[in-house]
Amino acid sequence: TIHIASLGTLMALLMALLTAFAAQAGTAIENARLYKIAVEKGRLEQELQLAHDIQRGLLPTSLPNFPGYDIAADWRSARQVAGDFYDWFVLPDGRLGVVVGDVSDKGAPAAIFMAVARSLIRSSAQTAATPEEALQHTNRLIAEDARAGMFVTVYYALLAPNGEVTGVSAGHNRPLLFRAAQGEFEYLPRGGRAIGWFDDLPVHADQRQMSPGDVLVLYTDGLTEAENLQAEPYGEARLTETVRRAVGQPAAEIVKRINTSVAQ
Numbered sequence: 001t002i003h004i005a006s007l008g009t010l011m012a013l014l015m016a017l018l019t020a021f022a023a024q025a026g027t028a029i030e031n032a033r034l035y036k037i038a039v040e041k042g043r044l045e046q047e048l049q050l051a052h053d054i055q056r057g058l059l060p061t062s063l064p065n066f067p068g069y070d071i072a073a074d075w076r077s078a079r080q081v082a083g084d085f086y087d088w089f090v091l092p093d094g095r096l097g098v099v100v101g102d103v104s105d106k107g108a109p110a111a112i113f114m115a116v117a118r119s120l121i122r123s124s125a126q127t128a129a130t131p132e133e134a135l136q137h138t139n140r141l142i143a144e145d146a147r148a149g150m151f152v153t154v155y156y157a158l159l160a161p162n163g164e165v166t167g168v169s170a171g172h173n174r175p176l177l178f179r180a181a182q183g184e185f186e187y188l189p190r191g192g193r194a195i196g197w198f199d200d201l202p203v204h205a206d207q208r209q210m211s212p213g214d215v216l217v218l219y220t221d222g223l224t225e226a227e228n229l230q231a232e233p234y235g236e237a238r239l240t241e242t243v244r245r246a247v248g249q250p251a252a253e254i255v256k257r258i259n260t261s262v263a264q
Helices: 002-058 107-127 131-145 235-246 251-263
Strands: 084-090 096-103 152-159 164-170 176-179 184-187 205-209 215-217
Touching (some): 084 107, 107 131, 131 164, 215 235, 215 251, 235 251
Antiparallel strands (some): 176 184
């Protein structure tokens, strides 16, 4: 009887030791798993930050000094990388090309698609006879290779020194044109459809004559669709009122006031 009791005690001790060892082993395994996750997360964050810096570097690094115009811009990504972009370049005929685009997705895929679209638009614009032809050529190139179902909306404006603005919209948000002298505004036609949907791109140019003091605002839906805690979008009406109050200020100040209004 004493022998059996001692064996039972020994077995109990062994079970206790095995349980303690299993608990320690489980903790060690869990710690190793969490460490691996932390290292992987850190690596991904570094890669996303690098992608953000690269994408930021693709945007213009300086404002254009174009006769008769005061131009300012701002870019903020919803995530570390995004699909919104802007660009400008001087064309062979002396006009300034200004592009604002918005890729259909967010994150790394949108950033890659954005870089491709920006490069194609810029190169097409240099050789195209018209702004419509520039976007149509870009669309053909993207539609030939696009396999992920992604697309990009674009507004492409050509600014002439005499104040003439020629704009072409490929499904993009309607730019706001505020007439300073009259205190009136209009949203330019949306027109067209996004680049990358179909092989053909039916777009048409729209011309406006700007006068001294007039303000033209190009933007993406990240501005007008920004929501407050009540899920109310910022909307075109608030944008119009903000610009109306800022007319007469430098372009950089108008951009600043728009950002402040959205934040509020």
